[in-house]
Amino acid sequence: MAVTHKLIQTITVGSGGSASIDFTSIPQTYTDLLVLYSARSARAAVGDDVYIRFNGLSTNLSSRTLYGTGSATASYSDASVAYIGYAVGDTSTASVFSNGNPNYVGSTNKSVSGDVVSENNATGATQQFAAGLWSSTAAITQLTIYCLNGNFKQYSSASLYGIKNS
Amino acid sequence: MPATYEPIATTTLGSTQNQVDFNTISSAYTDLVLVFNGGVTSTADIWLRMNSDTGSNYSRTRLTGDGSTAASTRNSAASSIFVSVGTVGTNANMIIHVFNYANATTYKTTLTRFNSSAYTAASTGIWRSTSAITSLTLKAEAADTFTSGSTFTLYGIKAA
Numbered sequence: 635m636a637v638t639h640k641l642i643q644t645i646t647v648g649s650g651g652s653a654s655i656d657f658t659s660i661p662q663t664y665t666d667l668l669v670l671y672s673a674r675s676a677r678a679a680v681g682d683d684v685y686i687r688f689n690g691l692s693t694n695l696s697s698r699t700l701y702g703t704g705s706a707t708a709s710y711s712d713a714s715v716a717y718i719g720y721a722v723g724d725t726s727t728a729s730v731f732s733n734g735n736p737n738y739v740g741s742t743n744k745s746v747s748g749d750v751v752s753e754n755n756a757t758g759a760t761q762q763f764a765a766g767l768w769s770s771t772a773a774i775t776q777l778t779i780y781c782l783n784g785n786f787k788q789y790s791s792a793s794l795y796g797i798k799n800s
Numbered sequence: 801m802p803a804t805y806e807p808i809a810t811t812t813l814g815s816t817q818n819q820v821d822f823n824t825i826s827s828a829y830t831d832l833v834l835v836f837n838g839g840v841t842s843t844a845d846i847w848l849r850m851n852s853d854t855g856s857n858y859s860r861t862r863l864t865g866d867g868s869t870a871a872s873t874r875n876s877a878a879s880s881i882f883v884s885v886g887t888v889g890t891n892a893n894m895i896i897h898v899f900n901y902a903n904a905t906t907y908k909t910t911l912t913r914f915n916s917s918a919y920t921a922a923s924t925g926i927w928r929s930t931s932a933i934t935s936l937t938l939k940a941e942a943a944d945t946f947t948s949g950s951t952f953t954l955y956g957i958k959a960a
Binding site for chain 2: 638639641665666689696699700701702706708709711742743745746747749763764765766767769797798799800
């Protein structure tokens, strides 16, 4: 029986924090990639935006996002970055981490499906869905997630899985 | 490592095509996951049907965002489950979960995440039939077609 979800690598942020989590030298033997992350930002706010980029490039990225806060829903777009989630910030309830699963599928232009939950036992809790797009036909060899305003805090982690369709 | 997520079949279109069928689906799994990556010509929606049923036996509720507006819609007694939203374009992906598909006592439910360059959406669907699902059809609305190169993969998930 085929193993379709294979763990490629897990990265856990150390005591100094990190501006990004990078997966490099990604094997080209999979159909799709799946990232599961648990993250907290050092930003002095209730939350921080999390983005994705590929092969170290910050061009040809865009996204559409839908989110709910428990009392309102909204949608917004980004024309130059690919939003894929959210991370609680440094003023959020202690020990809370946000969880998301950006899931790349695609062999031409790269489309991304991002789901994230950020419960906080307080205001600032959100549930979000994101559609990201990297308009490039280049093979993905590197995948980076990063916060808009702050570093990932210690104990933030992300795992990269490879999915095979045969 | 137990293999709980097994590829059943995959199709890559060599030319445009109006629908893609997964037939004779094994009942050996607990749930199904159908992954689509590609596009649809024109402005068509994508429909999901079970066991080739074209009757008014489906309903769905959808939450959508186009980058400026969040909205929700629902339809009852429909002839399919709409699993996309708006113009699909050529860079879309979709992940459809079909739960407890092989049982012969309950209606069948779906959960879908759809993403395109214009929309992101989450939707639920029901097929009001107690029949076990043995086939799934993804169809472009009316006479529209999926673009060449679109890929469709069906996975089976086992609870144990």
